[in-house]
Amino acid sequence: MTTDSNTSTLDYAAVKPNDNGAYSVRNILSHVFALGVAGFFIYAAYGKIGPVNARQFAVQIGNYKIMDAAYSNIPAIILPFVEVYAAIALFFPKTRKAGAILIAGMLLFFICAVFYSAIHLGLSIDCGCTGKGGSKAGWGVIARNTGLLIATGLSVWLYRCEPCEKTPATA
């Protein structure tokens, strides 16, 4: 921390948090939420990547009956990588909004898919959320995804780009 007028570009001392330093707390919380959501998505993608895991995931997608089962290979191959890259993007502040847009979009889609297949159609299917079996699609999954969606939103909303708000350092 310095107020030295010779300091160039990013002069953190010139950042203007509010009186009780709330920016820092907001940012810490933002990082915690981002880390939590990103960690979950990377864990979820891990179980879907690989020759056997991708085939199993294709079966799980087919069980939802929201698309022709013949095409379930396409999301089974691509979606895990979208999850990985979106999670990495969410973790880093500079790309957080792009990652959040993708993750929020996926979560909304998953919520709709579970609602349609498990609640509306009444199918007794596995969620397929992490590529492994044992998690029934239903209200519990919808609640968890809603929580992740809120955490994703908070990770963006809480973050303040502190160096961006620096005032010109003056002598």
Next chain:
Amino acid sequence: MKHIFGVIVILIVSVITGVAAKAMWYDTWSPTKAAPPQKMAWVKQDASDSTTKTVADRKQPNTNDDASKKTNNNDANDSAVATDASDHSDATVSNDEPEFSGGFPVAKLDMVVDHLTDGTAHFVDAREEYEFDEGHLKGAHLLPSSAIYENIENLMAVGVLPGPGKPIIVYCGGGSCEASHNVAKVMAEFDYQNIYIYVNGWEEVMAEPDRFAGLTE
């Protein structure tokens, strides 16, 4: 605007990574050491076909369905199949012809009860574990469609081995029985033969308590 650009970049990179992973990694997988690598096709022929077919339909030129080829050698139990065609939706099937569903012969109520009583077939439950725990056919092995690949070795460990042998009857909850079709297809990949689908599944078991008395657990 730059965030949208970031989203597009992530999507493009994901597609490129996925296609590369498929070509260089996924397609090198084979179900058994002896089997040749099996390509993960973008579009599986006949994969969406869970409707019941007649033998005549099956002989039409959709010859690239490996599962269909592997189940062609069902001989001993053909007479037992389709003995109860009257309660099935496909009215064109005569009693002499076995029905097929998604490339696999359909096991009907009489056949299932006979095999259960005599212990002459393996039964595979394609439902989820919590449903299996609530009740299943006597001696059935759990192979949930959500975790087929990680559990198929358990099936081998209990003596349900690939190749010709006892008929294997796969059942699920009923309805279109998509789960049992998925399980049967993967089992066929692992060179299991003599696979039948009990399409009416657990729904029918519950509806026929007298027929299944003592045959569930």
